[in-house]
Structure formats: C-alpha cells, structure tokens
Amino acid sequence: MPIDATKPYDESNIFARILRGELPAETVYEDEHALAFHDINPLAAVHILVIPKGAYVSWDDFSDRATEAEIAGFVRAVGKVARDQGVVVQGYRLLANIGKRAGQEVGHLHVHIFGGQPLGPMLAR
Ligand code: DGP
Numbered sequence: 281m282p283i284d285a286t287k288p289y290d291e292s293n294i295f296a297r298i299l300r301g302e303l304p305a306e307t308v309y310e311d312e313h314a315l316a317f318h319d320i321n322p323l324a325a326v327h328i329l330v331i332p333k334g335a336y337v338s339w340d341d342f343s344d345r346a347t348e349a350e351i352a353g354f355v356r357a358v359g360k361v362a363r364d365q366g367v368v369v370q371g372y373r374l375l376a377n378i379g380k381r382a383g384q385e386v387g388h389l390h391v392h393i394f395g396g397q398p399l400g401p402m403l404a405r
Pocket residue numbers: 294303305306317318319320321329376377383384385386
C-alpha cells in the first residue's frame with residue numbers, strides 16, 4: 281500500500297529500522313549522511329537503494345528541511361555508489377518514488393540506482 285508522503289515521518293518504517301540496526305541489510309556504502317544497500321527485491325542486475333540518515337519522507341521534505349551538509353552528503357553518496365557499482369560507463373537510472381501516485385512503499389526517502397543491463401523506456405505507456 282503506497283504511503284501518503286504529506287504525512288509526518290513514521291519512525292517505524294523499514295528503512296528507519298535498518299538505520300537503527302533492528303533489521304539487516306546488504307550494505308554497499310555508508311558514511312555520516314547516507315546508507316546504501318541492495319534492494320530486497322531487485323528489478324535489475326544492479327539495484328541499490330541509497331537513503332539519507334536523517335528522518336525525511338520524500339525528496340520535497342528532504343530538500344525543505346535537510347541541512348546543506350546532509351544534502352551534499354546524500355547527493356555525493358548516490359554518485360559514489362554509482363561509480364563503485366561500475367554502472368557509469370554503460371549508463372544507469374536514478375528513481376525516487378514519492379507518494380501515492382508513484383507507489384512509494386517505504387516512508388523514508390530513497391533513491392533507487394538501476395543498472396547492469398539495458399533499462400528500457402523510462403515509463404510504460
Ligand atoms: P518504493 O516503491 O520506491 O518505495 O521502493 C521500496 C523498495 O524497498 C522496494 O524496491 C523493495 C525495497 N525493500 C522493501 N523492504 C525492504 C527491506 O526490508 N530490505 C531491503 N533491502 N529492501 C527493501
């Protein structure tokens with residue numbers, strides 16, 4: 281069931297629990313501001329999720345409330361993970377589902393990195 285991204289952050293969401301160490305994740309990168317791990321249900325040969333460490337529901341929430349350091353750290357982490365995963369030369373896709381119409385399932389901002397194979401059209405018609 282997609283979340284309502286206009287609602288306040290819910291500390292019980294799955295990625296908050298991963299950040300607190302209550303649930304495991306296959307981590308590929310971590311720093312002060314970001315955590316990156318394999319998606320549990322990969323949709324491409326490379327499918328990594330990158331999340332900020334702060335409690336933000338969505339991109340618009342993050343861009344509104346996060347500090348400059350958090351924003352810079354998160355954006356740099358996404359790029360570093362893409363480089364580390366070896367998807368830059370062949371190309372890759374970043375995706376953030378936000379709210380109901382986009383089907384956001386987890387109420388903690390996350391960017392999907394897809395790569396490692398041809399990715400097809402941006403959206404199905
Ligand atoms: P979205 O639809 O953009 O909210 O994507 C949520 C993604 O999170 C989805 O691709 C599956 C992934 N996911 C859900 N639960 C877990 C989990 O417990 N661990 C990991 N690694 N990924 C999860």
